[in-house]
Amino acid sequence: MSDAAPTVPSSFQEIILRLMTYWGGKGCAVLQPYDMEVGAGTFHPATTLRALGDRPWAAAYVQPSRRPTDGRYGENPNRLQHYYQYQVLIKPSPPELQDLYLGSLRAIGIDTDLHDIRFVEDDWESPTLGAWGLGWEVWCDGMEVSQFTYFQQVGGHDCRPVSGELTYGLERLAMYVLGVDHVMEMPFNDPASPIPLRYGDVFRQTEQEYSRWNFDQADTGMLFQHFKDAEAECERILAADEMDKAGRRIVMAHPAYDQCIKASHLFNLLDARGVISVTERQAYIGRVRALAKKCADAFVTTEAGRSEALT
Amino acid sequence: MPDLLLELFSEEIPARMQARASDDLRRLVTDGLVEAGLTYASAGAFATPRRLVLTIEGLSARSQPLREERKGPKADAPDAALQGFLRSTGLTKDQLELRDDKKGQVWFAVIEKPGREAAEIVAGVVEATIRNFPWPKSMRWGTGSLRWVRPLQSILCLLSDESGAEVVPVTVDHLTAGNTTEGHRFMAQGRFAVSNFDDYRAKLRRAFVMLDPAERAATIEAEASNQAFARGLELVPDAGLLAEVSGLVEWPVVLMGDIGADFLHLPPEVLQTSMKEHQKFFSVKNPKTGRIEAYVTVANRETKDHGATILAGNGKVLAARLSDARFFWDNDLRVAKAGMGDWAEGLKSVTFHNKLGSQADRIDRIAALAREIAPLVGADADQAERAARLAKLDLRSAMVGEFPELQGVMGRYYVLEALSADAAGGPGSSPGRVSAIADAARDHYSPLGPSDAVPTEPVSVAVALADKLDTLTGFWAIDEKPTGSKDPFALRRAALGVIRLVLGNGVRGHLLDIIDVSAAQVWYSPALARSLYMLPQSLTPEAKNWLGVCHVHPTEAGEEPPVFLCSFVEFHTALRSELVVDDAEVWFDDLDADHQLVDDRIIKGDRRLRSLTADLLAFFHDRLKVFLRDEGIRHDIIDACIAMPGNDDLTLLVTRARALSEFLKSDDGTNLVQGFKRANNILTQAEDKDGVEYSFGADPKFAETEAERALFAALDSAEATIAPAMQAEDFPAAMAALAKLRAPIDAFFETVQVNADSEILRRNRLNLLHRIRAACAPVADLTRIEG
DSSP: OOOSOOOOOOSHHHHHHHHHHHHHHTTOEEOOOOSSOOSSGGGSHHHHTTTSSSOOEEEEEEEEEEOGGGOOTTOSSSOOSEEEEEEEEEESOOTTHHHHHHHHHHHTTOOTTTSOEEEEEOOEEETTTTEEEEEEEEEETTEEEEEEEEEEEETTEEOSSOOEEEEEEHHHHHHHHHTOSSGGGSBSSOTTSSSOOBHHHHHHHHHHHHHHIIIIISOHHHHHHHHHHHHHHHHHHHHSOSBOTTSOBOOOHHHHHHHHHHHHHHHHHHHHTTOSOHHHHHHHHHHHHHHHHHHHHHHTTSTTTOOGGGO | OOEEEEEEEESOOOHHHHHHHHHHHHHHHHHHHHHTTOOOSEEEEEEETTEEEEEEESOOSBOOOEEEEEEEEETTSOHHHHHHHHHHHTOOGGGOEEEEETTEEEEEEEEEEOOOBHHHHHHHHHHHHHHTOOOSSOBOOTTOOOOBSSOEEEEEEEEEETTEEEEOOOEETTEEOBSEEEOOTTTSOSEEEOSSHHHHHHHHHHTTOOOOHHHHHHHHHHHHHHHHHHTTOEEOOOHHHHHHHHTTOSSOEEEEEEOOGGGTTSOHHHHHHHIIIIIOOEEEEOTTTOOEEEEEEEESOOOTTTTHHHHHHHHHHHHHHHHHHHHHHHHHHHHHHTTSHHHHHHGGGSEEETTTEEHHHHHHHHHHHHHHHHHHHTOOHHHHHHHHHHHTGGGGSHHHHHOGGGTTHHHHHHHHHHHHHOTTOSTTOSHHHHHHHHHHHHHTTOOOSTTSOOOOSHHHHHHHHHHHHHHHHHHHHTTOOOBTTBOTTOHHHHHHHHHHHHHHTTOOSOHHHHHHHHHHHHHTOHHHHHHHHHOGGGOOHHHHHHTTSSOOOTTOTTOOOOOOSSOHHHHHHHHHHHSOHHHHHHHHHHHHTOHHHHHHHHHHHHHHHHHHHHHHHHHHHHHHHHHHHTTTOOHHHHHHHHTSTTTTOHHHHHHHHHHHHHHHHSHHHHHHHHHHHHHHHHHHHHHHHHTSOOOSOOOGGGOOSHHHHHHHHHHHHHHHHHHHHHHTTOHHHHHHHHHTTHHHHHHHHHHOOSSOSSHHHHHHHHHHHHHHHHHHTTTOOGGGOOO
16 A cells, blocks of 8 residues: 655655645645634635535645634643644545545655554534534544544535545644654754744744733724624625626625634634633524525525536 | 355444444344345344444245235225225236125235345345444435445445355445455455355455454453553453444554653543543553553554554653643642632533523532431531532533543542641541542432442432432423433433432431422522523523513412512512623513512412422432332332322332332232222212211121121221331331231121111211221322222
8 A cells, every 4th residue: 555655754844745745646726725814724615615516626725723712822732822734625525535545644754554543433513614524533643633524514505425524733743743742843844954943933922922812812892893793794795686786696605704704713712712601602603603504505506606416 | 055245344434333233234134134035044243443244144045935815895896996906916907816705706916926036135135224224323425325324335245155156236326246355454455355254254364354343352351451461460441442442443453551650640530531531542550559550552453563653652642641631630739729719710600501500509509408408318517518519619620621521530539639728627627527528529429320329428418419409400490301202411310319319328308398498499599580581582481471471460369378488579689680780670670660560470480389399209209110110119009109198208108118019919918908999999989979978986886797896806906006107107017917907808898798778887887997998098098009
């Protein structure tokens, strides 16, 4: 099964570059990160929206992800409020997806003849996206290195065909491959570079600044207002006439979805500020999910999201 | 007689589903084959992470032809009847036969079903089984619509005998069965063909797959025990984990590693739980120290470095996990040493249930209730309250946040820490008291299941009872009772817990008194009131009633005057303080507008509260019947005891029921009940007819026969024994006295005609029958005994 004998990468960025090369070589469109604050790579419209409808799709990209509650001022060896996910989405899921995935591990230097790779049941659900799927977390010597999911539903719509989604937590995976114990110590570029940079050189200060803002300083009144604004704008855009002033049918699914993403992130910030009670929590998640569903409803009526079988 | 081999090869099947799935596969396929007319000698099923396998030996080569004759309508029956018959048989009219019957000519259908080849039947049954497989959760993949637990990749289906093997032509969507499979995902390469089950099993083993989960489990257990033993340590057995791990590997390789010295001071429960939950590691104990010092992990492969890389990686992950656990433990200990005030404060913002308030509200109620219960169980009221206030604080600890299953276990450690740091004394200062209070944190959740031990330490018993009763009355108050198979709040288990705590400790007292206190606490709690007031759109009809949607005068004629369990003012003050001011104003403007309305709400609420406590007691009685049924005590016997006063004293109730059950096992007992019933029936009929009660004045001087006189004498003697026996709650003695009445009663009914012509004799005899009824009455309501 082994491709070429794996060589060990020297830096965080080399791992990312190798993943790009690998999945690009397997036919994925190598996209760029979405330019908004999201909690995970799944939120990128290239996954959430493109998992809908019956048009074939294959995309791979890095997505910077923000989880305000996970901030630890850059002190915890593994936890960050801002980190990177590597995301692959292929629709329909190819029959050899597991083998393709294992190939990607070899590509980044994991010798599958020396390590113990396991697919352990882990069903994925995103209450905010109204999405779920079945799959596994992938273990390498007892460490979770990826999530592997066959999407069954997104935004309340059945996925037909089914997409296969792979999500790699890049920092954790890279720390393992590079043998680093503290994320801030991890080489970001080649340590032999004229100006070697470690992860901490790039992100320690921002982790501190954002941890303070997320936990103590973010203006909760403003955040609540922005949440309401995003929610209202999302609903307004979707309720707008489908015909533009020139008489073209243009459903604004993506702009509406941007507002849904915003609402989701604002909710995460409010949660980190500790101003959302347990009962309210469910209500807020429900509000974001309602937006995601409406966006999905709109997207499946568009050129990119429709299903031939149904038209 | 061919053998069948079936393998359904898929991507990784969740470990927890494998055993059930292999059972289902065997059941569904063999049932289908038998239904289609095949027989077989034996069947076995196996599961690995990637395959479900079925082997059937001695299958018949083809099914027997079937000839079935069915009688249809008469020849002169309406055409509709004939058409119906044709539809049900699938024949046309010219295929029917007319035959002579007793009542004329009748249509007959002769349906011939030729025998079918096994291969054809197997193909159909396997396809149907795959399409309808009862996975707990299944999925689609790619462009297909087939559902399986994870993508199904290939089907191997063979019928084999001495002359060779043939592939059964199974087709399910894009999959067509063949005779090949593959071995271990990493250690083997390529697909290979097999010819029968023995060949399959042997080739799989060469391809590093151990097919039988029992063999994998035995291998893991033996290898892990040996490695531990070789180091003077011992494996901590864990059957659930062993089953799970056996379902995660096709080729188990046991590796043992050490726990870093930095972590050895953590409580063993923490080490064990963290390793098991996160890493699926077994714990390895040092028998000399009792400490957990090493772990066993089970890899799915051999490697050329003999697992060194795998073990190193696992060790690293474990160290990170245990660092988290140590961080939680250290932080928790700091809060515990400071008296756990932070946690008590924090629980105010943790919702228990949105209608029943926060965990802190709940703790207040449980603490007050524990005080009430303390004297009944021999606990000190102050200690019981203190223990109740501390017992759930660990819910807020970081460790329980991470491992909810350690609730209580951690609580005990933290309470010990808090109380031993509490040098100022107080009710928890002596070592015995400290450990009683700390143990209550661990034990008050018990008994959890039927096999879980019942706490016996009085403080634990008081808190355990208070905890469960508060839960029950709370959910009763908000009308979330168990229905059918639905019991999301485990209320049946809570009620059984109360029953076992009461019986196991011989607790005496009236459950209703405690339920009343508990129900009043819940009912008039700001939490429930708040939820009722602030969520008007989600009110239950009862709650709407309570809130007085309709205007009814509070003291309608004939109604009992309301009993207020707390004053109106208290209630509303509490309510106001709990409400957000803006909302409160809205609601109270509305309320104050009509005092009549407000009074009415309180009265209605109070009425519902009383029906609630009665309803909850009935639930306890139902649960008690289930509990006693396992002891072999019949439900009618329990009913006979429940009908007696004091039925909310469960210990008394069960003592009575057990005695009655024993009594009814004897001939004297069953016959006495017959005699009682006969006396009671005659008496009741006479009373109905005459419109009077025959309740006293039986006089031996009107006794005409020896049998009558004997019964008088027997009753005198029985009554003299029964009264003191009942006073002493000595049911066996009272029943033994009743047993002595059996012969005289039988003799009486044999020789004496109650409804004598003489009115004096009749009345005297009826009054005598009343004495039988009266003698039995204090023991149990024997009218409820069946048979």
